[in-house]
Amino acid sequence: DAMVIQNPRYQVTQFGKPVTLSCSQTLNHNVMYWYQQKSSQAPKLLFHYYDKDFNNEADTPDNFQSRRPNTSFCFLDIRSPGLGDAAMYLCATKLWGRGLTDTQYFGPGTRLTVL
C-alpha cells in the first residue's frame, strides 16, 4: 500500500548529540511537511518542501534543518538537541495542484527522547 513511513519510530539521543529522523513516501506527492508535536498539544509546522523548494516557518529554531534529496525522502536534522526538543515528530505529504484536494497524509511519527 502507498504510504508515509517514518524511521525510527522511537529515537533516544543525548543532550547535544545530533540526530536525524527519516521520512519516506510511496505516494509520489510533491509536498512534504515536518511537524513537531509535544504532549497534548497541536502539531506545529516546522517547515515544508514543495518539490525542492524549502519553506521554513519563521519561528522554527535554527537547530532544526531539513533535507529532501529526492521526491521520496525527507530528513529532519536536529543539530544539538535540547531537553525541550523532546516530542513526537510527524512527517506528512500532500499532492498539491489545481483542482486537487488539500488532504495531508501523515506518517506514524517518531517519538524523540532527549536524555
Added chain:
Amino acid sequence: SQQGEEDPQALSIQEGENATMNCSYKTSINNLQWYRQNSGRGLVHLILIRSNEREKHSGRLRVTLDTSKKSSSLLITASRAADTASYFCATDQTSGSRLTFGEGTQLTVNP
C-alpha cells in the same frame, strides 16, 4: 490565541451516544479539515469542508461550517469505543500551503 481553537478540550461519553466537538478560527479560510489521532500515532484525515460549503457527511461523521461565525463542528453519531482518540481541526488559509491545527479535543468513549 491560536487559529483553530477547539472545545471541549476533553469529552467523555458512553458508547452509542453522539459526540460533538467545536472549532473556532480567526482568519478567512480556504477550507477546514478534521483529523483524528490515536494515542502515539500519526494523524488520519477524516473530512474536509470548503469555505463555500455549509455541511458535509461521511459515514457517522457530520461536519458543519459557519464562516460568518468562523466556527465548525464535528459530530460523531452512535459512538464506539474505537472512536476514542484526539480530534483536531485544521484550517487552510491559503490553498496549497500549510495547515494550522487547533489544540484538539480528547474524546473518550466508554464501553
